[in-house]
Every structure is written in C-alpha cells, then in structure tokens.
Amino acid sequence: MAASLVLNRVSRATSSITLRRVAGFSSLNAQIHGGSISGTLLRERSLATLAGGASHFDEMVSVNQRKYYLLGGKGGVGKTSCAASLAVKFASHGHPTIVVSTDPAHSLSDSFSQDLSGGVLKAVQGVDSPLLALEITPETMKEEIKSQTGGKSVKNMMDSMGLGMFAGELGDLNLEDMLNAASPGIDEIAAISKVLQFMESPEYNRFTRIVFDTAPTGHTLRLLSLPDFYDSSISKITKLKKKITAAASAFKSVFGKKEIQQQEPPNELDQLKERMEKVRNVFRDVNTTEFVIVTIPTVMAINESSRLHASLKKENVPVHRLIVNQLLPQSESDCKFCSMRRKEQTRVLGLIQNDTELCGLKLIQSPLLDAEIRGVPALKFMGDHIWR
Numbered sequence: 001m002a003a004s005l006v007l008n009r010v011s012r013a014t015s016s017i018t019l020r021r022v023a024g025f026s027s028l029n030a031q032i033h034g035g036s037i038s039g040t041l042l043r044e045r046s047l048a049t050l051a052g053g054a055s056h057f058d059e060m061v062s063v064n065q066r067k068y069y070l071l072g073g074k075g076g077v078g079k080t081s082c083a084a085s086l087a088v089k090f091a092s093h094g095h096p097t098i099v100v101s102t103d104p105a106h107s108l109s110d111s112f113s114q115d116l117s118g119g120v121l122k123a124v125q126g127v128d129s130p131l132l133a134l135e136i137t138p139e140t141m142k143e144e145i146k147s148q149t150g151g152k153s154v155k156n157m158m159d160s161m162g163l164g165m166f167a168g169e170l171g172d173l174n175l176e177d178m179l180n181a182a183s184p185g186i187d188e189i190a191a192i193s194k195v196l197q198f199m200e201s202p203e204y205n206r207f208t209r210i211v212f213d214t215a216p217t218g219h220t221l222r223l224l225s226l227p228d229f230y231d232s233s234i235s236k237i238t239k240l241k242k243k244i245t246a247a248a249s250a251f252k253s254v255f256g257k258k259e260i261q262q263q264e265p266p267n268e269l270d271q272l273k274e275r276m277e278k279v280r281n282v283f284r285d286v287n288t289t290e291f292v293i294v295t296i297p298t299v300m301a302i303n304e305s306s307r308l309h310a311s312l313k314k315e316n317v318p319v320h321r322l323i324v325n326q327l328l329p330q331s332e333s334d335c336k337f338c339s340m341r342r343k344e345q346t347r348v349l350g351l352i353q354n355d356t357e358l359c360g361l362k363l364i365q366s367p368l369l370d371a372e373i374r375g376v377p378a379l380k381f382m383g384d385h386i387w388r
C-alpha cells in the first residue's frame, strides 16, 4: 500500500530532520546541516513474527499519579534512546515529565541534540507538554549540599552532632571523602538526593512522570541498594552513639559524677534515615515504579540482562518489561551477512524465551533504524515503534 506519513520538522534554523514512515517499512533519514544521511528502507513486517512486541503503553500512560520509570541495561544497548523516547512520548500524551540521566557518561544532550548539560533542569525544546531534562553531576550536587548545610563540611556536621570522632574512622561511612573525591558511590548519592528533591519540593509536584536513563548495570545496582546501605549505616551510628552515651554515663556514675541523661539520637540522623527510607520505598513500590530492562539480541547482552533481573528481584525492584533493541528487520534482498545476523538473532530470542529470569517479562521489540537517533523528531519516531 502506498500510504505514507512524512514528518518533516525543522528543529533548528541550521538543521532539519526528515522522518519517513511507509506502510510495512520504516526509515529514519537525517539531513543535518545540509548533509544527507540516507539509509536503506528497512522492513518491519518480520518483527511481527517474533514473540511479544507491544509495550502496552496505554497502561503506562493512563494513571495521573506520579510514576517513576528507570531504564537500564548493558552499556551501549540503547538505554538513553529508549529513555529519551519514553519521556518524549509521555510529554506528547500530556504528562509533564522529567528525564534524568544518572549515568556519569551522560548522553541526553547528544540524544536530544540540545545542550542539556550543567547539572540543572533544562527545558527540552520541540515537545508540547513540559519536558525537563537533567544530567546529574556530582559537582553540582556538592555545591547544593554545601549551600544547604550553610557551607559546613560533613565532618563539621557530624562534629556538631557529637559524632565527629567517627567521621574519619568508619571506612565506608566516610561521607566527607565521598563528597570531596570522585569515589564510587558519588554519582548514586547525587541521584538519590535529586529523587528526594523531586519527591519533596512542591515545585516538582506537577511532574507526573520521571524517567531515569541509568548508568550501565553495576552503577545502577549500587544506586538501588544505596538507600539500604545508608539506612543500616545510620542505624549503626545511632546504636553506637547510644552505647557510648550509656558507657560514659555508667563511667561517670562509678566516679560519683552526676549521671548523664540517656540522649535520644540526634534529630538530623532520624530525618536522614526517614528520607533514605522514602527513596528505598519508592524504588520498590509496584504502584509507582518500574525498571525497564533494555537489551540487544546478543548472548552477552541477554546474559547480563538475566543477571540484572535476578539482582533487581533480590532488591524487590518491580520489573515488567524487557526491550530488545536494534532488531535487524527482514529484507527481501538479504545479503549473506544480514541473513547470518538474523539467524543469530532468532537463536538469541529463543534464549530469552527459555531464560527463567526473562521469560516472564513483556517483550518489547525495537527495530534497528537506518540512522542514528538524535533530536526530538527522531526520538518521537523511535518512540512510536517501542511505546505502543
């Protein structure tokens, strides 16, 4: 059939992107700065023969209450493209949306083809509903923490809580080092502090969808387990402080001095513990949060996705959907290389169906498009394939 839909958007004065969708085929042709990247028309029909396909986007978009979507997986599989296309799709359906990158190697700016850097929320141009984007940087977070604590260092803060003596000695709990050096964990702390802001500040109330473009697997698992780590660490500090106060009290009473009142744990720690609990609960709440695993049809990526799902299950993080991105569509004039790749792809899709971790997830197919996905029109185009 000759039905065709041609979207032609000028995203900037100097660049234009032409997207072309023809029944049975899809093609993303980019023309940037007068140059032309023209790809072969790719056939979608074969994708329909693979198991699964639709993301059931209607379920994802229907509820007005705030929802968090975290997209994660192995490096380079298309996490940013999928997260950015989901954010654009939510915004196009009237949800004020924030898309946040927690990956230290940010690529949101590249994906949207707009400058979204600087560690602050920036409006994405070219979408109807408000869509804000943020590339989290530990530097900006450090500045924010300093201004919130009146410029006091963490050590000073702990000093003022009567815990200064432990600040430098508790190894993993050395918060000051974490803030002052680019140590592992700092990006995750920055992400958690942002989640807290989104949850607590009235200025973000109206945003009903928060989409996270997460870092490759290891980082992300640390992010999800960090609130637990802090929760138990704070409990340890509180217990330690109680013990020391009790011991000091006993010591002083033996020597006839006035007994020290058993002090309640400092209020700041209680508050911190409460806030960590909030973040931990939101990551695990099936009514508010979903982690979408993104993968590609290779054995290595599928194995990592399987391990990721096992870890997320252990952390009680809700997972329902698995995107298999960059699926090579069928072509009538299949070259040897393409037909070999396609055979391999079919084999790998079989592995997903037999994988005990992955077989229960909704499988979403996302075709390999014939141009790089950059800019809002391209993300809309990709989103129409995935989020349907």
Ligand SMILES: Nc1ncnc2c1ncn2[C@@H]1O[C@H](COP(=O)(O)OP(=O)(O)OP(=O)(O)O)[C@@H](O)[C@H]1O
Pocket (backbone or CB within 6 Å): 074, 075, 076, 077, 078, 079, 080, 081, 082, 103, 105, 107, 216, 325, 326, 327, 366, 367, 368, 369, 370, 371, 372, 373, 374
């Ligand atoms: N379905 C697709 N068709 C064509 N190109 C794609 C597709 N998905 C992703 N790409 C391209 O692959 C590259 C990597 O994608 P992306 O940055 O989204 O991956 P990522 O998983 O976020 O990577 P990283 O782990 O490095 O952050 C980009 O150039 C993107 O345009």
